[in-house]
Amino acid sequence: MFFEKGSETVLYVRSRYERAEELQKLLVVLKEMDGIGVELMPLWEQEAFGNFLEAQKEFLKRIPIAFCGAEGKTEFSESLGSKDDIRSLSYMKKTLEMGKVFGVRHIVFHYNHCTIVPEEKSWHLENAKRNLQFINYMNRQYRIPILLENAGTESQGDGLFTEKEFTEECKYAKNLVLLDVKNAAENGWNLERLIPALKDDIAAYRLYKANEPQREMFDEIDIEKFRSLYQRYTPKADIILECGKTELEDQPKLQKTIAYLQEVLFRESRKNKCLKKQAV
Secondary structure: OOOOOOOOOOEEEEEOOOOHHHHHHHHHHHHHOOOOEEEEOOOOOOHHHHHHHHHOHHHHOOOOEEEOOOOOOOOOOOOOOOHHHHHHHHHHHHHHHHHHHHOOOOEEEEOOOOOOOHHHHHHHHHHHHHHHHHHHHHHHHOOOOEEEEOOOOOOOOOOOOOHHHHHHHHHHOOOOEEEEHHHHHHOOOOHHHHHHHOOOOEEEEEEEEOOOOOOOOEOOOOHHHHHHHHHHHOOOOEEEEEEOHHHHHOHHHHHHHHHHHHHHHHHHHHOOOOOOOOOO
16 A cells, blocks of 8 residues: 555545636635645646745645645646656646645545547556556655545546446555545446445545535435445545535535534544644
């Protein structure tokens, strides 16, 4: 296993954004909700993202923080040594460097973002696996957990794995796993089979905030069934709650969702406890 899981469970909030300037809304939420972590999507091609990190450095180093990949213009499954591949690896190196500065708890690796044509699937996968090996090699000096995420879906055309293939890849790789529950459900994967199979590898889950904070508040999943699986097999796994732009603007609803998650998922291990940043 490439690094160990964190000893303290963290709930992160992540918003979907295309421009670094949009992070200001997320910042307001974080500053009004004690103990919540943040998962940021690095956009190194935008100068404003680096400016945001520098301006908020003191605050961000006081809360749990993670990086969702080296996003922006990255693609790790295309031709090795190509211009796009070299840029993607340089962005990941920047992510590792800044991850060390900010003490991030994890960095997410996405095998691909591109459309996958069936006859080219094995080629894309082999390229991504070789890049992952190189990234793990670069990471020896930073020692930040790099989590493998099931980021694609068949409906979007960017799905690279079946459930069986993803399970086998996670068992083969030397990295822990971030399981995107919505993507797994959309692909028809069986969580009651998948989570037990990966229980020793799963370090975190990604959930998606739905529009209404009710029992069906999370897209694509039965939260009670997920709670049972989570507490039985992975009670120390982190949770990343992903929100849309409009959902960030309704803070009372977002706070209610976060409180619900803390109560339903974390009550067995640390009910009503504040989160503390763990050094990597």
